[in-house]
Amino acid sequence: MSAAVDPTGPHQDRITLRGLRVRGHHGVLPAERELGQEFVVDAVLWLDVTDAARTDDVTRTVHYGELAEALAAIVAGEPVDLIETLAHRLVDACLRPPRVLRAEVSVHKPAAPIPLVFDDVAVTVVRDRPEPR
Structure with missing residues (x-):
């Protein structure tokens, strides 16, 4: 864990956005790219909200409405093969505001092409603000 934020430290404030539903065209299979599908995004931002x-x-x-719009634009934007790649793009966007110390993003793909009954597939990434050089 980076020294940027200690989740047990004094600044445990968070902004949480859950269940952002956006149509995207991500996936390895040609049909996923052509037809698209719904992705669900959850984001948690750690920051000090005292001020x-x-x-x-x-x-x-961090204005959560603007955050939702930025994340939705990424999901609806340029297609990628992997939801891991999409999750990294989303977490990078979450870390753009200088106030954000850490971000966690989960990308859910509830209609993933799996020939079995399942509830959800998701990739979650957690990143701390990079230390200044």
Whole structure:
């Protein structure tokens, strides 16, 4: 774990976005690329929201509506083969605001082409803000 954030430390504030549903054209199979399917994204951002709460100012936090739009644009955008690749693109977007110390993104592919009965397939990535060089 990076020294950027200690989840047991004093700043355990989080913004959570769950169940963002977006149609995308990701997958290895040609039919997945052509027809597309629904992807579900969950994102958790760790940041200190004390200043935002004290000032009641949305510019001092991460605007979850803008976050949802940015993530949706990535899912609906350029196709990739793997949801691992998609998850990395999404977590990178979550870490763009300088206030965000850590981000966790899960990409669910509930209609994955698996010939068995299943509830969900998901890839989750967790990344800390890179240390300044």
